[in-house]
Amino acid sequence: MAKKKMAIEDLAVITQRGFKEVDQKFEDLKVEIDDRFDKVDERFDKVEERLDRIENILIRAHENRIERLEDRLRIVETSLKK
Numbered sequence: 001m002a003k004k005k006m007a008i009e010d011l012a013v014i015t016q017r018g019f020k021e022v023d024q025k026f027e028d029l030k031v032e033i034d035d036r037f038d039k040v041d042e043r044f045d046k047v048e049e050r051l052d053r054i055e056n057i058l059i060r061a062h063e064n065r066i067e068r069l070e071d072r073l074r075i076v077e078t079s080l081k082k
C-alpha cells in the first residue's frame with residue numbers, strides 16, 4: 001500500500017509541476033501578445049497622424065481654390081455691373 005500511496009503522491013507532484021509550467025508558458029505568451037499589440041497601436045497612431053496631415057493639406061488646398069474662384073467671380077460680377 002505504501003508503494004501505491006507514494007506513486008499517487010509522485011503523480012500529483014508531477015501533475016502540479018506540469019500545470020505550473022503551462023501557467024508560465026501562458027503568462028509568457030500573454031506578455032508577448034501585449035507587447036505586439038502595443039507596437040501595432042504605435043504604428044496605427046503614426047498612420048493616423050499622417051492621414052490627418054494629408055487631410056489638412058487637401059482641405060487647405062480646396063479652401064485656397066474656392067477663395068480664388070470667389071475672387072474671380074467678384075471680378076466678373078464687378079465687370080458686368082459697369
